[in-house]
Amino acid sequence: MPDWRIAPLTANRVTELAACHIASWREAYGTLVPAHILDGFDLERSAITWERRRAEGTHHLPVALAGDRLIGFASATDSPAAESELEALYVRSAWHGTGVADALIETAAPGSPCTLWVFADYPRAHAFYRRHGFADTGIRRADPFTLLPELLWRREPG
Template sequence: MTATLVRRATVDDAPAIAHVHLQSWRETYGPVLPADVLAGLDLDARTARWQAILDEGRSTIHVAVAGGEVVGFASAGDRPDEGGPAPRELEGLYVLARHHGTGEAARLLAEAVGHGPAYLWVWRNNARAIAFYAKHGFVPDGAEDTHTVSGHPIPAIRMVRT
């Protein structure tokens, strides 16, 4: 595997982030979402959304680049006034399946939220992700929610690191 660079994302990264986002969903959410929903995810719409997110600057976004290709990303934001259990929320962390176990996700996590208090939401049945976050000090705090994608519910749990 090629050495990976983790850096702040720019608006020029929006298409690559959108690709990783959708591919990661296809690799991860097959047990939850119907195949036609996953196949129908719109890359152009997701790219436009990531361009808007990067333009807004409300979130901090980092990318992992290996061999000139974006292979993962993390997005996080400060939430001091929104009543969350910690001041920083990990909004998303995705790494292509072929890069699982390389340490790229850990590096992205560290860049996104540091080593201090933070929280995140994770699909309740995503044992791999839950174990990864637990390894990095996050524990479920009992909060649950349901995120809906194309009309399909994805039950989620909140994990917190204090």
């Protein structure tokens, strides 16, 4: 039995999710994303964005909890008429390799089809998503936040 659990995001955990999001970015992308971008995160503004998504009910927002501490989360669009998009999947680095991310992706975006954008120069994420049935579509863009190159990946039905 793991020493963590998956639960839905509740209003009292939104700021904790925002803090986890910021910390996870700094842990995962410290050598990829310029420091001035990582230093520019604003906890209050991030919490407002996550609360809006939670309140609107347009996203699946599972969180991973170890005891009472939020250690990861996922965000996927929830649209019965359209393909879902996994917009975020972050787990604190101390919990990498424990199965937390596997449980989060399966809770946020169960089944198929689904898309996601991933940094082009992030092989760890590429291996993870490949293991979950995603493949590079060949579509490219510049990430709107960092301007780094991103790849569109898709998980097909099946």
